[in-house]
Amino acid sequence: MDRFNTFRISIEAFxxxxxxxxxxxxxxxxxxxxxxxxxxxxxxxxxxxTPYFEKILAAFPSVEAxxxxxxxxxxxxxxxxxxxxxxxxxxxxxxxxVADFDGQLPNxxxxxxxxxxxxxxxxxxxxSICFKEKIGVVDGNVYRVLSRYxxxxxxxxxxxxxxxFQALANECIxxxxxxxxxxxxxxxxxxxxxxxxxxxxxxxxxxDSCHAHNSGTVLELPIKLKKGxxxxxxxxxxxxxRENLVALKKRGTDSIWAGLYEFPRLNDAPExxxxxxxxxxHKLSHKDLYCSFWAVSEDEISGDFNFYSKPEAxxxxxxxxxxxxxxxxx
DNA sequence: AATTCGGGGTT
DNA sequence: AACCCAGAATT
Numbered sequence: 131m132d133r134f135n136t137f138r139i140s141i142e143a144f145x146x147x148x149x150x151x152x153x154x155x156x157x158x159x160x161x162x163x164x165x166x167x168x169x170x171x172x173x174x175x176x177x178x179x180t181p182y183f184e185k186i187l188a189a190f191p192s193v194e195a196x197x198x199x200x201x202x203x204x205x206x207x208x209x210x211x212x213x214x215x216x217x218x219x220x221x222x223x224x225x226x227x228v229a230d231f232d233g234q235l236p237n238x239x240x241x242x243x244x245x246x247x248x249x250x251x252x253x254x255x256x257x258s259i260c261f262k263e264k265i266g267v268v269d270g271n272v273y274r275v276l277s278r279y280x281x282x283x284x285x286x287x288x289x290x291x292x293x294x295f296q297a298l299a300n301e302c303i304x305x306x307x308x309x310x311x312x313x314x315x316x317x318x319x320x321x322x323x324x325x326x327x328x329x330x331x332x333x334x335x336x337x338d339s340c341h342a343h344n345s346g347t348v349l350e351l352p353i354k355l356k357k358g359x360x361x362x363x364x365x366x367x368x369x370x371x372r373e374n375l376v377a378l379k380k381r382g383t384d385s386i387w388a389g390l391y392e393f394p395r396l397n398d399a400p401e402x403x404x405x406x407x408x409x410x411x412h413k414l415s416h417k418d419l420y421c422s423f424w425a426v427s428e429d430e431i432s433g434d435f436n437f438y439s440k441p442e443a444x445x446x447x448x449x450x451x452x453x454x455x456x457x458x459x460x
Numbered sequence: 461a462a463t464t465c466g467g468g469g470t471t
Numbered sequence: 472a473a474c475c476c477a478g479a480a481t482t
Contacts, residue, residue, distance in 0.1 A: 172478045178468065179477085212466025215480075249479045269477045289461065317477050326475065327471060349464065354474095357463090357481095414466055450467065464473075471476080 137279060139313055140336045145315030148322060152176065153184060159310075161235035161260045162193055168252045169220050173213060173282070176321070182211050182226070193233050197224035205389055205447020214447065215388055219247030229396045237261045250296065258309040266299025267313045268292070271320025276302075278324060279353035285355045319340030361417045367452075368391035368424055368431040369406060375437035376460055377428070378446065391446045393423070393455075394431035400424050406459065412451045421451060423459075 154160070154167040166187060170179045181203045186207050190196040196204075200220060205280035210219040223245040227233060235256065244274035250268065266272070271286055273286040276298055284291040299316075304416040323330050330350055331337050342348040370393075380389040398402075403424040412419040424430075438446070443456050 168477065171476085173476055174467085174478095175469070177477050210467070212468085213478085215465065219479080247479070251478055255477070267477075270475070271477070287462095295468080311479090314477085321477075412467095416464065418464090461482100463480105465478105465480085467476105469475085471472105 133280075133315065134302050137336065138302050138306055141302075141315040141319055142306070142308065142311050143320050144323065144335060149207050149318060150176070150322075153177070155314075161237075161256060161258050163187060163250075164259050165223075165235055165252070166196075166220070168255045169247055170211065172216060172252070175212065179211070182208070182319050192203060193224050193227050193235075196221060197228045201389060202391075202446050206445050209390075209447050209453050210450045212450075214390060216247060217447075218383075221425065222246040223248065232350065235260070239263055239265045255313065258303075258313045262305050262309050264300075264306065264309045266296065266301075266303045267317065268295050268299050269317060271317045271324075272299060274326065275316055275320045275324045275354050278329075278342035278348055279340050281345065281351075283348075283351070283353050286352045287355050303323055359410055360414075362420065363417055364420045365422070365423065366396040366399055367423045367427045368395050368400070368403070369426050369436075370398045370426060370431055371429070371460070372437060375439055375452075376443065376456070377435040378397055378430060378438050378443060378448075379433055379435040380446075387449045388453075389447065391443070391448050392452045394433055394435050396424065396426070396430065400430050402426070410451065419451075423455060 154163045167183050170183050189207055190199055193219055201221065204217050204221060205214060208214060226245055227235060238261070239253045239257040242248050242256055242405060254265040254267045255335065258267065273295055276282060277286065280298065282294065282298070284294050288294065289315045303309055303312050323334065331343050334340065337343045342351050377394055379394045380391050381387050381389060382391060399422065403426040405449055406423040406425050409420055412421050440456060440460055448456065
C-alpha cells in the first residue's frame with residue numbers, strides 16, 4: 131500500500147462519515163446544477179453561496195433558461211455575492227453550451243475547460259462528480275491538506291506550485307473507484323477538519339502519517355507568497371432624486387463591479403451638494419474604497435444615466451454598498 | 461509571472 | 472487587521 135492510496139482511502143472514509151447534505155448533491159448529480167453550484171462557490175464559502183444557488187436555480191432552472199436570461203436579472207440575483215464577472219461568464223458559458231453542445235454540459239475535463247468561466251478546478255469538479263473522470267480538484271482546501279500531509283513547501287500562489295499540486299492531486303485520485311467521492315472528500319476534509327487556524331489534529335485519522343503533524347509545521351503550511359498592501363480609492367457618488375425616482379448608471383465591462391448599476395460618480399466633492407451620510411470605507415480584498423454619497427441636482431452629473439423607482443432599481447444588479455443604500459436611505 | 465476581479469466570516 | 476473561502480481571466 132503506497133502513501134497515495136493510504137491517504138486516499140482515509141479521505142474517502144472521512145467523507146462517507148461526515149459529508150454534508152447540500153442541495154446539489156444528489157444520488158445522480160445533475161450536471162447543470164453542479165456547474166451552477168461550482169461557479170457560485172468559487173472563492174465563496176458554502177454557507178454564503180448556498181442561498182444564491184437556490185434562488186438562481188429557481189429563476190433559471192435549465193441551461194436554456196440561463197442562456198436566455200436578461201443580464202440585469204441575473205446580476206440582480208447575484209447582488210452581494212461578488213466577483214460579478216462570474217455571472218457574466220456563466221451566461222456566456224450557457225450560450226456556448228446551447229450553441230456548441232446541444233444544451234448538454236460536455237462530459238470531459240478537456241471539453242469543459244473550453245467553456246467560459248470554467249477553469250481547472252471547476253472542470254475537474256464537474257468531470258469527477260458527474261462523469262467519474264479521475265482528475266484531482268485543486269482548491270484552497272486541497273492546497274492546505276496536500277501541503278500539510280505530504281510536506282510540500284512550494285508556494286501555492288506560484289505557477290510552479292499550481293502545477294505541482296495539480297500533479298499531486300492527480301496522483302492521489304488515480305487509484306480510486308469513486309472520483310466523485312474522493313474529490314469532494316478532500317475538500318470536505320479541508321473545510322471541516324484540516325482547517326487553516328485550528329486544525330483538529332488530536333482527532334485526525336491520518337495524523338500519524340501527516341508530515342506537517344510529525345514535524346510540528348501544521349500552522350506553517352501551506353506556504354503562500356505575501357502580496358502588497360491594498361490600495362485606496364476615493365469615490366464620490368452623486369445621488370439625484372426626482373419624484374421618487376433616482377438616477378443610476380450601468381457600469382462598463384472593465385474594472386470592478388462590471389455591468390452593475392450605481393449612482394453616477396462625481397470627480398470631486400461637489401461645490402453644491404449635501405453629504406447624505408458619513409463616508410463609508412468599503413473594504414474589498416484588494417483595495418479600500420472610501421465612499422461618499424452626495425445629494426446633488428441633476429446638472430451635477432453627466433453620462434448616460436436613467437431614473438428608476440426603488441422597486442425598479444432592486445431588479446438591477448448593484449454593488450452591495452449601493453444596494454444597501456437604496457434599501458435603507460431612499 | 462502578476463494583477464485584478466467581492467464580500468463576508470474567523471481568528 | 473490579517474487571513475481565507477469548493478478560482479478564473481487578463482495583462
